[in-house]
Amino acid sequence: MKSSLFAAAISALAISASPIHKRQVGGVLICTGANATGECTHNVYELKTCHDLPAPFFQNASTFAPDGEAFDCFPRVGTCDQICTSPTGCTFGAVDFNYEHKYNLSAIGWGNLMGHFDCSLKR
Ligand SMILES: *[C@@H]1O[C@H](CO)[C@@H](O)[C@H](O)[C@H]1NC(C)=O
Numbered sequence: 001m002k003s004s005l006f007a008a009a010i011s012a013l014a015i016s017a018s019p020i021h022k023r024q025v026g027g028v029l030i031c032t033g034a035n036a037t038g039e040c041t042h043n044v045y046e047l048k049t050c051h052d053l054p055a056p057f058f059q060n061a062s063t064f065a066p067d068g069e070a071f072d073c074f075p076r077v078g079t080c081d082q083i084c085t086s087p088t089g090c091t092f093g094a095v096d097f098n099y100e101h102k103y104n105l106s107a108i109g110w111g112n113l114m115g116h117f118d119c120s121l122k123r
């Protein structure tokens with residue numbers, strides 16, 4: 001009796017102290033300035049969902065850096081409820097962990113353009 005309680009306590013400890021803690025997919029660092037300067041926010045964003053950038057990041061984000069898991073994101077102009085009529089989808093393309101300008105979207109002229117974005121697992 002006593003030893004089984006002890007064993008239960010040990011295994012509960014082992015679970016909570018497990019080093020294999022998988023991060024949630026969908027984390028993105030967003031900052032107003034390039035190189036993660038200015039105001040920053042890091043959140044895990046639900047995949048396949050449109051996310052409007054809140055102030056002060058709306059049309060004011062030069063850093064957009066997804067975490068290292070196998071997903072990518074599409075920064076887009078405007079807000080989620082605006083209908084994009086551009087054949088390019090109002091985006092410059094996918095951004096993932098390895099995207100070269102993720103710390104300076106100004107380098108491609110997008111420092112004041114992104115209004116919303118959506119992310120999904122890589123296919
Ligand atoms: C931004 O980061 C790049 C790459 O690390 C570096 O070369 C550059 O000097 C940085 N610029 C500023 C203003 O911090």
Ligand SMILES: *[C@@H]1O[C@H](CO)[C@@H](O)[C@H](O)[C@H]1NC(C)=O
Pocket residue numbers: 032038039055056057058060
């Ligand atoms: C852009 O970000 C800067 C730095 O946080 C802030 O001072 C400024 O008010 C923001 N501009 C807009 C239009 O949100």
Ligand SMILES: *[C@@H]1O[C@H](CO)[C@@H](O)[C@H](O)[C@H]1NC(C)=O
Pocket residue numbers: 034035104106107108
């Ligand atoms: C970001 O890119 C813009 C435009 O090319 C450049 O003027 C600026 O110095 C860059 N900022 C950083 C921090 O590298």
